[in-house]
Amino acid sequence: MLLIAIPKSASTSIMSTIGELHTIEAIQQTADYKHFPKPNELKYLHNLHSDIREFNKEICQKWVDDKVLYKQHIFPSRNNVELLRNTRKVVLLRDPHEVILAYQRGVESGIHKMFKGFKYGLTSDNWLDKCKKNGLFDDLLLFYNGWKEVNDENTLIVEFEEFKKSPAKIIRSIEVFFDLELTKREFEVHRKRYSKRKQSIYRKFRIWIKKKYTNTIYSINLLTDLGWFPKIKDEN
Template sequence: MEKFGKIMTDLVEKAVVAANTMDRDELLFSHKGILYPVTLSSPEVFRAMESLEARSDDIILAGYPKSGTNWVGQILSDLVVIFEKKTQNKESSVSDEPPEFPYLEMGDAGKYERMNKLPSRRVIFTHLLPENLPRSIFKNKAKILLLLRNPKDVATSFYHFTNGLSLLPSYETWDDFFIAFMTKKMPWGCYFEYLSKWNKYADDENVMTITYEELKENPVLGVKNIAAFFGISLTEKELQSVAERSSFQSMKKNSQKTHGSFGNILFRKGAVSDWKNLFSEDQNEKMDKAFEEHVGGTKLGTKLKYEEYCKA
């Protein structure tokens, strides 16, 4: 992932330079009622995105920010590279240096025309709601791995992330951030609405759901299940090596090489239940109520094991 990291680092470094010239209220723009970073995307990008021609063999990773998409993205990219090198007996088209930044909604408006010319299999990441994805993804039955994480840890990780990256508005206190998180003022929208909207697709045969927590608990089993879903047949040893290379310890150790100075921000703790260091009793109650109102009793709500991971 070293060269993949260079693509990310170059894009982020340019965006940081641009963001440093902006006031806090200039950092985000609104598209269909949802905020996005102006230095990473634009209304023109969203208009051009619809021209993407999805393929049935595309690998789509969908996850709200700070749910672990960089981690699982490493797993997916690694699986595809190994599999294609084995089956085609040549260098994989999805190499350590993909020709495009893998996050669908980030980049320039010409990106999708270039992506349409790329060979299969393409690995694509996104933080978007399902209705904001190109329609061809569902029409052409691309497989989607939906990554979830308990909302209290998402909020905690997002708080540290926004305060470490000048591309996003920072917050003086955790309390200020919590209010923004709970009142739909976050980049990429409200996490509870994200869960609710994606829940409508939870039973689709082309959608597999996995949680950050279950992958943390048993990485090798998680990697096996992901590989099986995408029809990637590897040996036990190969699957084990993918799990080891994608461990938080391994990715953090290599983060300076793969992501430059951005690595320290991206790979902070990688822990479960870090929220207990920040949440007050009142904040716990407010989030418990919001979770129950939006996804209590739903398939995704049950999958998150809220009682186990989010109760004080």
């Protein structure tokens, strides 16, 4: 199953919620695609997300697996749209202006690295102006409009604002689209966001604490189980 998302569209929340409700693996792969070519139309967006690339038939066939929910930022280039034409997919979209403001909040809160050529203390209007100059706004607009134009039986378009207003309703519509068992009980939608920066910081901290205070690793694992730290793979 494939979840395609414009950045900052609550895709990680949706992915993890469905994964938990149906006890299926829900993953996003990024590093695997760094070496793939970037779409020619893009100027900046591909620098922020390593899965915004041109894909091939072999990779696209993997996303058909009905036992795994894949979440990717797949740009709607002619090549990618054609390869995925017969693949059932949910596409999450959000207004490009709002995506940029979400990037700004992410940078200022430490979730993301500072963008090249930007600095702390800029206003929202400054961010929007800079993103229009460096090409990011146009890239997001191409992403949004490109998938919006794909209107067929294999594509379910979900707008961020719709999900924000009625999250449970949207989750159930996705279940129906993917032929998953409908969740009739009440449930909470996960409030999560993916951040390579935070994952890196937590991983480095865990390695440091493990080396310096070997006897306290049990406490760190306990805090992880309690939700104070994210569950990530240790690196030896």
